[in-house]
Amino acid sequence: MPVLTGASGAQAAVGGPALRCTDIQRSFGGVQALKGVSFDLQQGEIFGLVGPNGSGKTTMVNVATGFYPPNQGRVALFGEDITGWSPHRIARHGVARTFQNLALFKGMSVLDNILVGRHIHMRPSALATLFYWVAAVREEVAHRRVVEEIIDFMQLQDIRYEPVEIVPLGMQKRVELARALAAEPRLLILDEPMAGMNQEEKEYIARFVLDARVERDLSVLVIEHHMDVVTAICDRVLVLSEGAPLAQGKPREAMADPAVVAAYLGQGATAGPARASA
């Protein structure tokens, strides 16, 4: 059954929060991008961040992943306070993300781009490689095995040796998701993973996310504008507007909240729930 037109793939969440954001505030000069945002993303949950353009979704993700420290508020990952940590340190603690604008390495093959996702598990030491090259080769083989398995999972076998820049946009999005999975994260953060995709490509990504949650024991935070995707894959959503939380709950209920409808209407018909069947 197609994911986006069938029953919700949502499952009940179990355990404590994978990500807890408490009273997050963040400004850029005079622009208050986040005005006290709080939410818990439970382990095993697919949690959506939605809202009109400029409502603070990407800023929230950048705060959670250490790209921007918050001006106020705390971020906790699996119970550990990570406020102010660097992106690299947060990545090592099990967070992988994709970006709104693709961040792939042109000139490298699809396979090598995915292999980059393994870097946080690599132990680069020239000395160790020189004297313990057997171990280094063994490590390289192990990384390649993980990558090959992800290439199979994401159905990228046919394009694995292609330079990434000649691959169609929908496939590039899939490669970026594969690279994030290669990091073997506990929390996966996706910033508009289906932007620019046709219906079939959206179906693929939705299915990969649902399968990855189960097979890879993932918690997922996703920013997405396509409301059919949000209602199909998200257990819960937080709706932001102008940096403030408007509603939180199951997708259909949160999107039906009068304050949410009003916020989207203020943005014009193309920005909001009107795209539900896009």
Ligand SMILES: Nc1ncnc2c1ncn2[C@@H]1O[C@H](COP(=O)(O)OP(=O)(O)OP(=O)(O)O)[C@@H](O)[C@H]1O
């Ligand atoms: N680095 C920055 N410098 C200055 N202003 C910024 C910066 N990043 C975000 N902003 C501002 O913060 C506000 C929230 O932006 P943000 O990108 O987080 O929104 P968004 O909900 O992700 O939007 P979209 O759906 O269009 O991607 C906007 O007014 C934006 O212009």
